[in-house]
Amino acid sequence: MELVELNPYLWEIPRTGNMLVPGRIFADRQLMEKAREEKAMDQVMNVACLPGIVKASLAMPDIHWGYGFAIGGVAAFRMDGGVISPGGVGYDIACGVRLLKTNLPVPEIKDQLPALVHELSRMIPAGVGRGGNIRLKQKELDDLMTGGVSWAIKRGFGRSEDLESIEDGGCLEGANPDLVSARARQRGLDQPGTLGAGNHFAEVQIVEEVFDNEAADAFGVFKDQLCVMIHTGSRGLGHQICTEFVKTMGGAAARAGIDLPDRQLACAPIESPEGHNYYAAMACAVNFARCNRQVMTHLVRESFQNIFKSPSERLGLDLIYDLSHNVAKFEEHEVGGERMKLCVHRKGATRSFPAGHPDTPVRYRSVGQPVIVPGDMGTASYLLKGAPAAMTASFGSTCHGAGRVMGRRAAKRMIDGHELKQRLEAQGITVRAGSTRALAEEAPEAYKDVNKVVDICHHAGLSLRVAKLRPLGVIKG
């Protein structure tokens, strides 16, 4: 495979074979050396073969080997002749992160931290297939999937101003609950407000460093501030929707005469019945995922109230932002000097819209959209801002995390979950995990250095650093 260095942070795989566009990977030389050994490069090339793809098949610096699309992949398709792919969104539709800020400086509440982490782990249901305290009726699930977060707020889970800090105001239009199967519904009925397992977490964090005072002020962030980050998605409901559509779209691709380089890239023309149906079902899962994080936010606020004996509004706990990093969206971008509506797939990538963009929330329009990058549990997470260069270089996208470097089995072989827990606690990080073996899979050494991934995005101009957050308490399934 030929690889051309376009600049110190961008590499190109020139078009070969059935590729319609080149592949482009944002990385420095060192990350590129590692990444090129992986099958992720083949996956970037396979995506470049899908009909209607424009400009390039992209990968962010946290790229790693996935199934179908590489993780960290971004691909945009023209509406006319382009495709939409459930595999390009993934099983955990609208998996994402949200960040809450408090007005509590950590040094003042340090003694209460262990109790707080314990309370959060008591209040937030976590673990595989674990249901929550809410059991929806079918009609309520319909309302949730069409209404998005405003449904949750009407039910008493959160504050009306939360809506201003969520992508699309908390509701992705175009959701049609009739396209969500009985099985997907069954899996979702008791799961709003549940964490799940795997790499999902709730973390109590401290703002360790502020890089950009103007943006930090706009986001309401200050040094030593206590924050809470939530990372989860659409749970069983999203998994089931993806499973069903990957199945039916194999046939749809064949009927449309699309020769798939990998069956997991199953797709359908955007403007086809299958394409429309997938989007409408996916939108239901997007709204479900946001409601899941919203209900969890409510549980976080209640936990704080229980520990600090004060109304949550007095403690802050305002939502900075909520974003999804596994999603397909219709957006306008410039391609070859022409503005076009495109279907942008982000599979483990974050939207990174700059100041002035109409989709950047009004409250942040002068600085840019907040970009939240969760790192591993022992290192750091980041708050960034969207940047103008992203609009020309990556369809307004940046990284979504650190990116794995070690397989799950390898991590379990090398790392003992109990020792890891002790090591983290020695670093001042309280850990509450349902499974210590699952904890080992998520050890810091299984991930790339998040600092470096964020630096590359910063230098490539995809997103700019605002603040660094360090974990103090970790809750996992």
Next chain:
Amino acid sequence: MKSFETIEHTADIGIRAFGSTEVEAFENAAYGMFCLIADLEKVGARLEFPVEVEAEEEEHETLLVEWLNELLYTYESNGVILKRFHIDELGVTRLKGVAYGAPISESPVEIKTDIKAATYYQLRVEQSEDRWVTEVIFDV
């Protein structure tokens, strides 16, 4: 002959299962998948779940993914860990079988890995010499 082995993958995990017949390789793929989820020695098998899946394409790779995803659905929606698998019929586009297991709440085991789905990526059902081999990568 060992029944299965794991396939290393950076973010996810896969299994390669073996059998003297195709049916056995399918049953072992299911067993391998649940071995990734939990230690099955301590799990009971008092409950019985009939499983029936169909595929649009006439290829057994699709049936393998359908079979495994059906078992994952049974596991999550019923809150049960499955440990024994029996396939009665493996037709061109249809599979009928039974899975046996016990409620998670009755099982003194830790869930080791959360598997979201069986994917079509690098999927393989093949007969090589005297045995059948199936390969699947899971989204974790």
